Amino acid sequence: MNEIRIHGRGGQGAVVASEILAKAVFHEGKYVQAFPAFGVERRGAPVMAFTRIDEKPIRIRTQIYEPNHIMVLDPTLLEVVDVTAGLKEDGWILINSVDPPAAFDFPDKYRVATIDANIIAFKYRLGPRNAPIVNTAILGAFSRVTGIVQLESVVEAVRTSVPIKPDDNVAAVKEAYELVTS
Numbered sequence: 001m002n003e004i005r006i007h008g009r010g011g012q013g014a015v016v017a018s019e020i021l022a023k024a025v026f027h028e029g030k031y032v033q034a035f036p037a038f039g040v041e042r043r044g045a046p047v048m049a050f051t052r053i054d055e056k057p058i059r060i061r062t063q064i065y066e067p068n069h070i071m072v073l074d075p076t077l078l079e080v081v082d083v084t085a086g087l088k089e090d091g092w093i094l095i096n097s098v099d100p101p102a103a104f105d106f107p108d109k110y111r112v113a114t115i116d117a118n119i120i121a122f123k124y125r126l127g128p129r130n131a132p133i134v135n136t137a138i139l140g141a142f143s144r145v146t147g148i149v150q151l152e153s154v155v156e157a158v159r160t161s162v163p164i165k166p167d168d169n170v171a172a173v174k175e176a177y178e179l180v181t182s
Helices: 014-026 075-079 117-123 135-146 151-161 166-179
Strands: 002-009 031-037 046-054 069-072 092-096 111-115
Touching: 002 014, 002 075, 002 135, 014 031, 014 046, 014 135, 014 151, 069 075, 069 135, 075 092, 092 135, 111 135, 117 135, 117 166, 135 151, 135 166, 151 166
Parallel strands: 002 069, 069 092, 092 111
Antiparallel strands: 002 046, 031 046
């Protein structure tokens, strides 16, 4: 089973990202779960969303405590949340950041990748400039670094799940797929 935890702030699209990822993987014939965990439920507050992926039906119904991979939609969360808590050895840490992976001081047992999802979201006018919605870009990068889901599946899930600016969101997915650094 692959378990993915997404860390973001309210309004960045972490919950929608987990749902789009689940739809993309479901279309590939796998079993999935996607669900959020909220705290104070306000824009800008830390949120987590989760996605489980397996070849057989998923019976567990708990929060993900030991993810295989994590996505961080806002790098400032690294200062306030232990995003690596429970992360399995050799797991990917995908961070929305202008900095290269080497700029982050994580133990060698993890793999780190970065993508400037903010600039991609700005380019395609996804959300306001002061609060870009980076979820679709991060999914494109996730597809590339992990290989868990095919780019075409993510593109199709975005087309069918994102009612506002679907073409721009698809473009963000594809651009992030090409630009992610690991």
